[in-house]
Amino acid sequence: MVALRSFQLQNRSKRNSSACFRNPRQLFAVITGNPYYLPIVVTNAKISMPWQKYHPPAEAADILANCKGLTIASTTDELIDLACGGERSNSFVVNYEIPGNGNGDRGDGLLAPEMEWLPITPSHTCGGAIRIAW
Amino acid sequence: MVIGDGLPTDKESYKTRFGAEFGPLREETFEWLKEQELVLFGFVAGGAGMGMDAIVIAPANAGFFALGLAMLQGIIPQEMIPAGFLPRAIIYVAPVFRHTHFDKKQVVVHNRRDGLHELFSYNLYPGPSAKKGIYGGLARFG
Numbered sequence: 001m002v003a004l005r006s007f008q009l010q011n012r013s014k015r016n017s018s019a020c021f022r023n024p025r026q027l028f029a030v031i032t033g034n035p036y037y038l039p040i041v042v043t044n045a046k047i048s049m050p051w052q053k054y055h056p057p058a059e060a061a062d063i064l065a066n067c068k069g070l071t072i073a074s075t076t077d078e079l080i081d082l083a084c085g086g087e088r089s090n091s092f093v094v095n096y097e098i099p100g101n102g103n104g105d106r107g108d109g110l111l112a113p114e115m116e117w118l119p120i121t122p123s124h125t126c127g128g129a130i131r132i133a134w
Numbered sequence: 135m136v137i138g139d140g141l142p143t144d145k146e147s148y149k150t151r152f153g154a155e156f157g158p159l160r161e162e163t164f165e166w167l168k169e170q171e172l173v174l175f176g177f178v179a180g181g182a183g184m185g186m187d188a189i190v191i192a193p194a195n196a197g198f199f200a201l202g203l204a205m206l207q208g209i210i211p212q213e214m215i216p217a218g219f220l221p222r223a224i225i226y227v228a229p230v231f232r233h234t235h236f237d238k239k240q241v242v243v244h245n246r247r248d249g250l251h252e253l254f255s256y257n258l259y260p261g262p263s264a265k266k267g268i269y270g271g272l273a274r275f276g
Contacts, residue, residue, distance in 0.1 A: 053215050055220050057224065060191060060224055066168045067167060068168075068169060068172075069194070070171070072173075074175070074212045074213070075209065079201035080197075082195070082197025084197075092195075
């Protein structure tokens with residue numbers, strides 16, 4: 001609540017010189033009394049990013065602003081494509097780099113013990129299988 | 135399911151099960167997510183008109199988690215996000231932590247903050263844990 005109080009005082013001091021809430025997000029933050037929404041209002045007020053309409057809390061905004069890439073999904077079809085690698089995909093590998101552990105790919109076509117298989121039904125786009133590697 | 139915050143609960147806390155505060159892992163999760171290609175979508179938990187706004191942030195290649203959740207909870211097209219959309223629940227998906235931190239076991243951490251119900255889903259499949267997580271937020275905010 002300290003951040004909220006600080007924000008309110010900050011705005012009170014500017015009240016005579018300009019409108020308090022030029023941006024609707026600022027109004028949301030104050031109305032909801034939720035300080036977690038304040039930093040994004042302050043730090044990203046002049047940045048126009050598509051994800052800002054979701055009004056994410058500060059930590060999420062930081063992630064979205066600094067991640068390697070962002071897809072904003074609007075339909076389950078888009079999510080199916082993400083899950084399966086697109087319309088022409090027959091299989092889709094999901095793996096993550098783990099420091100000191102690689103991505104689980106042994107290079108011999110066999111699965112490392114940590115890998116899992118997630119079958120995809122034929123009705124799904126790619127009709128194959130997702131290989132999950134660690 | 136464990137509770138990451140220190141608020142009163144009758145569920146097992148993160149600290150009880152893992153012997154440490156959740157805060158550092160929460161930060162670690164955020165840092166890991168920043169290094170990924172991500173997918174974001176919004177939905178109304180509990181149904182349109184009577185639920186609460188919520189968003190999901192997941193690695194893009196864990197799209198099947200997002201897909202499963204969207205099929206359970208619905209999805210709001212980006213252009214249909216209302217101006218007053220304000221998430222009260224947020225799900226962070228970080229599957230790899232299951233293997234790096236939880237001995238390959240799936241773990242979901244609920245972290246209640248002021249006006250916000252955070253869910254950290256350290257798994258790949260949006261099973262009952264995701265549903266319970268959303269219900270947890272709904273029960274909390276009514």
